[in-house]
Amino acid sequence: MAAIEVNNISKKYGEVEALRGVSFSVNEGEIFGLIGPDGSGKTTLFRILTTLIRANSGTATVDGLDVVKNYKEIRNRVGYMPGRFSLYQDLSVEENLTFFATVFNTTIKENYHLIKDIYQQIEPFKDRRAGKLSGGMKQKLALSCAMIHKPTVLFLDEPTTGVDPVSRKEFWQMLQALKEQGITILVSTPYMNEAMLCDRIAMIQEGIFLGIETPQEIIGNFKETIWSVKSHKMSGLLNDLRTCHGVKSCFAFGDVHHVTVDESLLTPAELERLMQEKGHLNIEIRAIEASIEDCYMQLASKKS
Known part of the structure; x- marks a missing residue:
């Protein structure tokens, strides 16, 4: 069974077609990348798959669940990092993590093993307000909060934009480790060198997929x-x-x-x-x- 299945999804905002009949599937335990310019439809697709908005037409499932009929259950099963840092700036690192654990009826202690490798890097700053963190540290905190409830599918919308090259490299090493744990990852990125680290990538422009292949196949063509x-x-x-x-x-x-x-x-x-x-x-x-x-x-x- 595919972890994500999308069939002919379309979405319009007024007269603007953000997505136009998009279809694809993501295998379990796969890192699947989306590349395309701003306004190409990446964020709209993420919001549909994480049940934040509805498509105008088409169907989609995440972890075998329909994004419309089973939206509550999907929200308990997925982790989502939006493009902009969206945690509570005035709360500390630890307070943010505790809050998100509580939302999903769990605790940091119960699932610490899931985020240990990531969180240990920012734990020395656990009392610092999130708004005072560097870009790389904010990124690690956001990923920890997205992982604290043990999601089966992780959605990352341009998670490394504006982050320094060293932190970007560390972040992708974390993603590879999460993949080895069997977590499915859908990630969008504006950095083409990051696209090379995905198992497969889809190139999107103006709401249409231009192709879906492995990075090596795309270059070979x-x-x-x-x-x-x-x-x-x-x-x-x-x-x-x-x-x-x-x-x-x-x-x-x-x-x-x-x-x-x-x-x-x-x-x-x-x-x-x-x-x-x-x-x-x-x-x-x-x-x-x-x-x-x-x-x-x-x-x-x-x-x-």
Whole structure:
């Protein structure tokens, strides 16, 4: 039995279609990732699956329970970390954890073994108000509160946004440990390197899934020739590359631009010459392997 089953879910806010006929399933004990830009429908999907809002059409089950008919039971079985820190800022670390344990008719002592590895890292600050914690510590506290009632399915909506790289790495190590305990995890992330840590990922744009595969399968399906290009004038380079014959697509990636090309029409030497003619200096061109983000941009451009 799938831990999460979604069939043709749609949701509208007025005239805006947040989700348009989304269907997918998540296996028990799987880390399933959602990647997509703001406004693509990720948070709406999380809210439907955690029974906070209803879909306009379609059906969904979590842990075998219908999200409409069995919403009370689902709320007792799932853990949810929304995108924004939503704990009580004026309560201490320990008071927040105690409160959420009480809501689910349990205690910190009873389920401490579930959160021990996570909570031990912030326990020295248990008397500090939650609002005074660093981003990484807030993240650990929120995860502890989401886990204290022993959920079978964990929903994490962009849990590492705005958190430093070290804390992000630690957080994903925690998720791997939770997966080993048999907990199913649905997580959305804006960081493509985090998507690589999921068992499978779904790419979503404007309420539609572009594809669902393992990270390795998604990259393996990228058949384009892709080059990394940079020069002394990066903003102008982007526009000049996009107007160049033989260039299929061009997007900014950090301090370089990623360019897909038709090799029958363009070689690196020819591209360098063309850019020199447009006044660019210190041009660097090299062949690279596609990333998850390259694959997403390619699929998104085909759908638009």
